[in-house]
Amino acid sequence: MFLTLKRLVRLAAACALGALLAPAQAAPWTLSGSLGTHDPNIYKTSSTWWLFETTDNGGIGVKYSSDGHAWTQGLPIFGSGLAWWKTYLPADKTAMVWAPGCGEYNGLGYCYYAISSFGSQKSAIGLTTSAGGIAAGQWVDQGAILTSQSGDGYNAIDPSFVVAANGDTYLVFGSFWNGIHITRVSKVNLKPPTGGIVNIAKDSANGIENGFVVKKAIGSTTYYYLFASKGACCKGASSTYYIVVGRSTSITGPYVDKNGVAMLSGGGTVLASSGSRFKGPGGQSLLADGSVMAWHAYDANNNGAPVLFINNVTWGSDGWPQAVW
Template sequence: MSKAKIKGKYFVTLVLSAVLAFSTIFSAYASTWTLTGDTNVHDPSYIAENGTGTRWVFSTGQGIQVLWSADGQAWNRGTQIFSSEPSWWAQEVPNHTKLDVWAPDIYYYNGKYYLYYSISSFGSQTSAIGLVTCTSITKGDWVDQGLVLKSTSSNTYNAIDPNLFADKNGNLYMSFGSWFAGIYVTAIDKNTMKPTGNSYRVATKDGGIEGSSIVYNSSTGYYYLFVSIGACCQGVNSTYQVAVGRSTSVFGPYYDKNGVDMKNGGATVLDSGNSAWKGPGGQDIYGTNVIARHAYSVAENGAPKLLISDLQWDSSGWPYYN
């Protein structure tokens, strides 16, 4: 065998090895994480705690359900946030179901953890968003901060599914809303961590829209509005899908890939589920590179389970994940 053939074979081997290595790294980075343990969840909100590295997920359920993980893969059930109802719950939403709390959202700011959540009765517009805070999730020194925002049948919006986020200058905002008149955004006072000023509608969708999550990506210069469209809570018959639009302004307009304003029903679907997972939604974006959501497991008769994936961005500045 000639030296040329040996070199050629060696070169091809190197190239193939490099390609395989790159593919392995890319697929590991751009894939859904392998999760074990207790992953029963609905409407998850994900965060990594400062100083400890512990990952936490807060979700819909009795008193706000809690999961924790030391490595982001093996998950354990923690202690629910509320063991009894704050007195103001019954005053603001008299027909809500005791400790049933919906769609919490965790946010770290200025040395504290802010956990927003909603109480309502299914299909009702009489709803409220509340706030509880702590200095350490591990210690669990939670303090009830009371009512943040409420709605009644006289409001256009429905005060559920809160999501706190920062704009490119560090100003704080909250998106919220469900069905009815869609998704709204309002400015948040940094001292009270509660709304200041008016709320502005940014998205509507026939057939259902809720679970908003907004993030600013400094690499693309856009704000991205992630939503769940369709209907949840029907196990494998759920029609939830994760969708997105983007804008150069916090208050929109947010356009989908086809240039349709989300206020007029626009929405680019990122995830419509597959043969194993139905009705993905209730998503939460952590930073700009992690997306957590629930989906209904076909193998477990429609049980809602936690899924976490690496969020990627294509050359045109649109998000995707596998």
């Protein structure tokens, strides 16, 4: 369902965020502070909300908030870049970091992140960990844990971590080149073994990326919901991104949308698409329980600048998330 703008939400820096919404759908949260973002990865610890984000000239971008509404820009992780990143970057770039997937597992803070450039399949997913959790800030780089090159069946970007109902740990990743994939990772070091990569979504017509999986019990059945971005990002007000979802009873698929169309065949139920002012919603992430989603969209009234949106996710009686925007 395509949604239009209903009301403006106030931005810091004298900019207004908002979206026209269906009457039954709650408006996105009112946000303030540092709201410029791309590919926001939302995570909540006991007392702090965190966002980890794409940077084109720095390390892993970090924002934090005490309430999820007023956001402060923090110092990036590895802001000066790491030597090994240069292998996967154009000559004029030293610290181009995309779509981090960060959180905590068994008391360990982790951030998966991608090093790549537009149109290139020469990519790497890196991992950094922090003993004592995110707030401790004791980030130690673990190097590249998954790479791709021209001719591979996937592109090693857009990582996100998920724990299955049986406790097994997985990494979701991939974009465009055969779409989104998933692989097991070690519960000890959070790195994947060799092989074992499964393709779970692709769309040759529109492209698909930014896979993010959450598990949710609906009645007596545990479903895995695959959220993803389709279309073109990063083109300002000309961006055609939109957010879709499918689900499966197995973490490795097959995933289908609400109409039963396989996500390996281009399926995906639309949750958010462009309005008259804010274009190309995508780069989404959710809290692990599926209750809150964060994403970016491009402000056509402000030179196509990417800005942050957050909203509650409402789950219908049919077990499907409803449109967020």
